[in-house]
């Protein structure tokens with residue numbers, strides 16, 4: 001039997017990272033996942049190919065120790081909101097420099113990275129997108145020194161445990177009347193987490209992917225309003241979307257960014273000012289419509305569940321549902 005190769009997942013305890021950890025372990029990799037709160041991610045330990053470690057990866061010495069003995073590293077560390085001013089720079093840019101240094105000190109030759117669609121150091125519409133773009137540029141520049149780099153730019157990612165569809169569905173199911181929606185016209189091309197994970201796993205040993213930046217999008221473009229309406233109709237909820245204009249969208253962001261949980265911030269508002277759709281990529285296959293059909297099962301609505309079970313075998317095509 002061939003010896004397992006080692007791979008380090010930085011940010012492997014997050015939504016995308018967990019799915020990636022299982023996919024890699026199933027492909028025979030020995031996966032190390034780091035987390036500041038490993039006790040919250042114990043489900044990773046059910047796979048014997050996954051090792052879960054507590055650790056401060058922002059400390060260069062700890063990072064260097066983690067990199068020792070690894071054949072490849074994948075970085076998924078990222079934040080959507082700053083807790084302290086400067087967090088975007090620390091996490092999306094400075095940390096990348098530290099990862100590249102640790103890889104070169106440990107002789108690692110392969111580094112993959114999850115950026116974001118629209119990430120652009122110069123023209124990104126928000127601090128999030130500009131900092132993600134700057135980090136990605138750094139990676140590709142330093143990466144030319146013997147480190148083979150590939151990065152991925154997904155649109156919003158959906159799947160079990162996401163903070164997007166599940167969060168909206170979770171809020172909407174408790175509402176009656178109108179749901180005031182900021183940036184309702186913003187366009188997104190949501191990609192399924194399983195499709196993104198497959199792209200990443202397939203790229204690791206593919207020399208054609210070296211120095212490439214891959215956009216990752218699903219098969220359909222939706223406005224934010226269309227996505228919420230899809231959730232509402234599928235779950236048969238007594239709510240209607242109330243699209244907010246620019247002024248009220250900004251006001252909502254200003255209020256929510258000061259509340260616990262920061263559901264929506266001014267920086268998120270700015271990110272949504274540019275459409276988050278792919279321009280030069282082959283879309284992935286999994287349909288958001290199909291996934292949202294499955295929400296009725298997860299959210300325990302008996303009549304929707306019965307409808308889902310009755311309809312499901314008839315067609316694999318999400319458009320086949322009435």
Ligand SMILES: NC(=O)c1ccc[n+]([C@@H]2O[C@H](COP(=O)([O-])OP(=O)(O)OC[C@H]3O[C@@H](n4cnc5c(N)ncnc54)[C@H](OP(=O)(O)O)[C@@H]3O)[C@@H](O)[C@H]2O)c1
Pocket residue numbers: 010011012013014015016017034035036037057058076077078079091114115116117153154155156157158164
């Ligand atoms: N989800 C999406 O729709 C989407 C779309 C486009 C791009 N992306 C990018 O994809 C990557 C993964 O996204 P995700 O949704 O899986 O994120 P997530 O669920 O929020 O997970 C973030 C990960 O980063 C780690 N992390 C965050 N801040 C850290 C810090 N200060 N120090 C150390 N570790 C820290 C977390 O580790 P702990 O366990 O220690 O908290 C966690 O493992 C991110 O870079 C994100 O920008 C995501």
